[in-house]
Amino acid sequence: MTDSFSILPRDRIETVEGFGGADRATGYLYRPSTVDGIRDVFDIARAHHVPVAPRGAGRSYGDAAYLAEAIALDLTRLKRILDWDPLTGIITLEPGATVRDLWQYVIGDGWLPPVVSGTMYPTIGGALAMNIHGKNHFKQGTLGEHTLSFDILLPATGEVVTCTPENENRDLFYAAIGGFGVLGVFTKIVLQMMPVSSGLLHVRQFAAKNLAEMFSVTDERIARGADYAVGWIDTFASGDDLGRGLVQDAIFFAPGEDPNPAQSLRVERQDLGDTVFGLVPKSTLWRLLKPWVNDTGMRLLSALRYNAGAFSSGKAVVDTFAGANFLLDYVPNWKRAYGDGGLIQYQTQIPKETALKAFREQIRLCHKHRLFPYLSVFKRHRADNFLMSYATDGYSLALDFKVTASNRDRLWQLAADLDAVTIAAGGRHYFAKDSTLHPSRITAFLAEERVARFIAMKHRTDPENLLQTDLWRRLFGGSLSC
Numbered sequence: 001m002t003d004s005f006s007i008l009p010r011d012r013i014e015t016v017e018g019f020g021g022a023d024r025a026t027g028y029l030y031r032p033s034t035v036d037g038i039r040d041v042f043d044i045a046r047a048h049h050v051p052v053a054p055r056g057a058g059r060s061y062g063d064a065a066y067l068a069e070a071i072a073l074d075l076t077r078l079k080r081i082l083d084w085d086p087l088t089g090i091i092t093l094e095p096g097a098t099v100r101d102l103w104q105y106v107i108g109d110g111w112l113p114p115v116v117s118g119t120m121y122p123t124i125g126g127a128l129a130m131n132i133h134g135k136n137h138f139k140q141g142t143l144g145e146h147t148l149s150f151d152i153l154l155p156a157t158g159e160v161v162t163c164t165p166e167n168e169n170r171d172l173f174y175a176a177i178g179g180f181g182v183l184g185v186f187t188k189i190v191l192q193m194m195p196v197s198s199g200l201l202h203v204r205q206f207a208a209k210n211l212a213e214m215f216s217v218t219d220e221r222i223a224r225g226a227d228y229a230v231g232w233i234d235t236f237a238s239g240d241d242l243g244r245g246l247v248q249d250a251i252f253f254a255p256g257e258d259p260n261p262a263q264s265l266r267v268e269r270q271d272l273g274d275t276v277f278g279l280v281p282k283s284t285l286w287r288l289l290k291p292w293v294n295d296t297g298m299r300l301l302s303a304l305r306y307n308a309g310a311f312s313s314g315k316a317v318v319d320t321f322a323g324a325n326f327l328l329d330y331v332p333n334w335k336r337a338y339g340d341g342g343l344i345q346y347q348t349q350i351p352k353e354t355a356l357k358a359f360r361e362q363i364r365l366c367h368k369h370r371l372f373p374y375l376s377v378f379k380r381h382r383a384d385n386f387l388m389s390y391a392t393d394g395y396s397l398a399l400d401f402k403v404t405a406s407n408r409d410r411l412w413q414l415a416a417d418l419d420a421v422t423i424a425a426g427g428r429h430y431f432a433k434d435s436t437l438h439p440s441r442i443t444a445f446l447a448e449e450r451v452a453r454f455i456a457m458k459h460r461t462d463p464e465n466l467l468q469t470d471l472w473r474r475l476f477g478g479s480l481s482c
Helices: 035-048 099-109 124-130 170-176 211-223 282-292 295-311 321-325 334-338 355-369 408-424 439-446 448-461 470-476
Strands: 013-017 024-030 052-055 071-074 081-085 090-093 147-153 160-163 185-192 200-208 228-233 245-252 316-320 343-351 375-380 394-402
Touching: 035 052, 035 071, 035 147, 035 185, 081 099, 090 099, 099 124, 099 321, 124 185, 147 170, 160 170, 170 448, 200 211, 200 295, 200 321, 211 228, 211 245, 211 355, 211 375, 245 295, 245 375, 282 295, 282 334, 316 321, 343 355, 343 408, 355 394, 355 408, 408 439, 439 448, 439 470, 448 470
Parallel strands: 024 071, 052 071
Antiparallel strands: 013 024, 081 090, 090 185, 147 160, 147 185, 200 245, 200 316, 228 245, 228 375, 343 394, 375 394
């Protein structure tokens, strides 16, 4: 493969990476702007016996959107809004349109995406391939649950087929959504938007003194009608304070409550702003954070954050839809503060019956290994019917770890130990965040029958195994060969 691969145009050589920046790959970048352009890329791949790694905005934390010595199929130029009906809230768009493109297009007509990620910059195609969830998974589910149909280009034939949840190619619909991009390439996506009467929300923050309270406070806020709920955990706390943190909930303004809804539904009123206090450019904040991104600094900042939140616990403020949802966009390029080694995120979903015990053990293992997560996010989830679903009727814990040359091997060992806890608790992995899962453990998370059905679908849609990524090779590499 290397000899034939080397004759591809050298001016297309480019290095791409996952969002976490802990790993990267060099390949040949192609950026088609049409469906025929995608077919042309597959023809090139066949002619030179080279795999194709589909890529959106590269916002998956790990290795889901690249492969070394492969063609990187960048779909960000296919970003048109193809149709919009402001009466029904149904929108049709190309896969390269971003979450930002989507919400900014529909908000002025009184609609919003029912599911968004913590950053507004992933592409919709990438988001559907990973079947993203938001801070309202317990209420709205995943993006796939609001997908009315999609068109997908099959590598085997170059044919574009339509898939719906009820009739047309139903099995492919439930396999490709959450199938991390290796079954085919989305070319058109139809989504149902959510009606809103205002772009504003009531936001409250509540202190949880330990992990058990984190569960109970989250459940209480959801029972009281929260539209969104998310927890932050101080993972340095131990003993009786283990798992302490803050739970934030948000509730949309009720119809008639917003005195100027036309104004709050304007894109300009949702802007996150470029400066802090009108003085410090946000683009420079990561440089100020960098000296603190170590165990000593993050331990102190976490304690300060918890105590400040506990002091104002229960206080209501008004925030915008963008402000309440896109917390990762407040500090541009914040991940640079982690340094050249980048970061990985370990995120699992665990059933409600076993989640408390499992998360306690996960945090204790971090302490035992002396590898502390610098950010930890807690959410409530519900189950769904997608073939490769990570979702359970339970909770998730996301742990962000700084990667260095000296701790990398220890991090992967910690991840293996965390996997053992997750498997024992009946939990699952979220592939959009994964960097560490070993293939020997994949069936323990997803069940052998589901993995077999996915491999059978891969044989059907892509028997040549043209679509590959590092994540695919790492977890399923022995199933097909290019």
